[in-house]
Amino acid sequence: MTVFTSATPRSLDDPGFREHYLRLVGDGDEYGAIEAVNALLDEGVPAQRIMTDLIAGTQQRVGELWAANEWSIAREHAATAISERALASVAARTHVRPRRGRITIACVDGEWHALPVRILAEMLRLDGWRVDFLGASVPGPHLVTHLHQTGPDAVALSCMISTRLPRAHAAITACRAAGVPVIAGGRGFGPGGRYAEKLTADAWADGAEAAVARLATDWPPPIDDPSTAAFLGDDEYTWVVRGRGELIAATLEHLAATYPHVRDYDQRQTDATAEDTGHIIDFLAAALYVGDDRLFTDFIDWTNAVLTARDVPTQALAAGLRAIRDQLHDWPSSLRMLDAGLARLDPK
Ligand code: B12
Known part of the structure; x- marks a missing residue:
């Protein structure tokens, strides 16, 4: 104490x-x-x-x-x-009587960062909203059921990790189809919220204060086209997502041949390599989904910094990217993104 x-x-x-x-x-x-x-x-x-x-x-x-x-x-x-x-x-220690509308606040399916939106929830309460806080990882269909039961004026949807963007898109589309406009937020929507509009959110705010200000003016916005398609993925995206498990296994096998250090890894290191490979594939899929190479290259910069801080050499990450690249030789966008990622790791 x-x-x-x-x-x-x-x-x-x-x-x-x-x-x-x-x-x-x-x-x-x-x-x-x-x-x-x-x-x-x-x-x-x-x-x-x-x-x-x-x-x-x-x-x-x-x-x-x-x-x-x-x-x-x-x-x-x-x-x-x-x-x-x-x-x-x-x-x-704060009490504000609700005087504005009602808002549902939720994290996208698979999104476990509940604290950032909890802060948003408390900030909106203090601004007079009646808040239904649903917390982490809310499956889209359950979110929509909740909307039908409570009839809110807005949904605030959080996505802190870009790999959840396809789910965010499905949730946004479903909320709008139910007649409830969506304000999106969280770093998963990219710098400046660049993916929020593409995924048809009605508004985006980069923090709780900005969201309070945005919701206090001109809300609700008109929902012009609630029937927007709920899926942007093409064959390549679907192939990468469906093949995730096999891609990880094949990448680890490939690495054993091209990056001999992995043969000396203990179980913990092998598990971490499999997990990191899974993250790389998930971010690649998200980049394919929104059609933006930067989503993938930003992730590679971040992963490289995190691994370097843990004494994992950049060559290990580069070998991993090459191993994934070898599995995806028929898919042009994946190859382009993986090459762009590899170029970020090249000191020249
Ligand atoms: C705590 C934490 C966790 C906890 C979360 C627990 C909880 N109850 O929230 C746990 C352990 C679950 C976790 C897990 C992971 N995490 Co984490 N986590 C964090 C950490 C340290 C703090 C999060 C936080 O509370 N931030 C404070 C808030 C207030 O930050 P903020 O972004 O400014 O929040 C504002 C805006 O985002 C915005 N906002 C958020 N949502 C919404 C919604 C709407 C509608 C609006 C308008 C605004 C809005 O308003 C907020 C308030 O102003 C962050 C670091 C960070 N910088 O945030 C990493 C961080 C987000 N995590 C990260 C990672 C990588 C992960 C994992 C993948 C780790 C792993 N290998 O498993 C998993 C993914 C889990 C998942 N699928 O969701 C990375 C993401 C990097 C990236 N490349 O995307 C970060 C940035 C860490 C880092 N420095 O690298 N994590």
Whole structure:
């Protein structure tokens, strides 16, 4: 438990406060973190600022520390659990009577990042919305059933990982067909939300504050064409998705021949290689779905940084991409994307 002393920074404007708070969540000091946010509320800091500046900002730092291999997955999980408690604690001290419409908030099927939208949910509550928070990984058909039962004015749909975009598209289409406009958000929709419009979302916002502002004006937008096709995938996309399991197996086999280090891998390293190969194929499929090579090359840059921080040489990733490329020689878009990915790993 943290004991506040005269030396403990108490203001969100004090640059030391964020570091102090990060230490609390990183040390698993749940009571200390809750005391810290309560102290800010007592000092008159608006709840919205605590949620978006402190709690969301700290989670972003947690992500960077995990990516840089400075924090373990367990430490990230523990910190996230504390952030959830701290958020709940701030929310419990705020009461706003609903005066706007009703909104359903959900993560796309297969999307487990519930905290970012929980922050959005609390921000919208504070702005007077009646919120139905459905949390992580909501299957599309169940989401639509919920809409029929509750009749909201909007659906806020979160996608933090781009591999879920095909599911996001199906969910957006189904919500709009049920007559409910969709605001999309989360980094999975790409920089500037570039895939949200393509997947026919009615609006996009890059954070909770922007979403509050967007929903407070000109909502609902007219739903002009609710019957837009729910599937953008072509033969190539379908082939890659259906062949995922075989592609992973063939890639591992191929790697054993072309990258001899894998023959000395222990079980954990072999499992991690299979998992990483699966991620590469999933991101390739998502890039094929939205027809944008950048989705794949951005992912390769990110994976390379994460693997480098874990002392996995760039050559291993390059060998993996080549092994996948060899399985996909008949598919032109995949070849182009894999070549573009390989070019990112080439130091020249
Ligand atoms: C905690 C965490 C997890 C937890 C989530 C638990 C939970 N209860 O939420 C768990 C362990 C489940 C997890 C799993 C994974 N994660 Co993770 N995770 C994170 C982490 C560290 C924090 C997430 C968070 O709370 N962020 C804080 C919020 C507030 O961030 P924010 O984006 O600014 O949120 C705002 C906007 O996104 C927006 N927003 C979000 N949704 C919506 C919706 C609407 C409608 C609107 C308008 C706005 C909006 O509003 C939010 C509030 O302002 C992030 C790092 C990060 N920078 O976010 C990685 C991160 C998102 N995860 C990442 C990865 C890779 C994964 C995994 C694939 C890891 C793995 N190998 O298994 C899995 C995927 C699981 C899945 N299929 O969903 C990567 C994604 C990178 C990429 N290339 O896409 C990140 C960025 C980590 C990193 N630094 O690289 N993760």
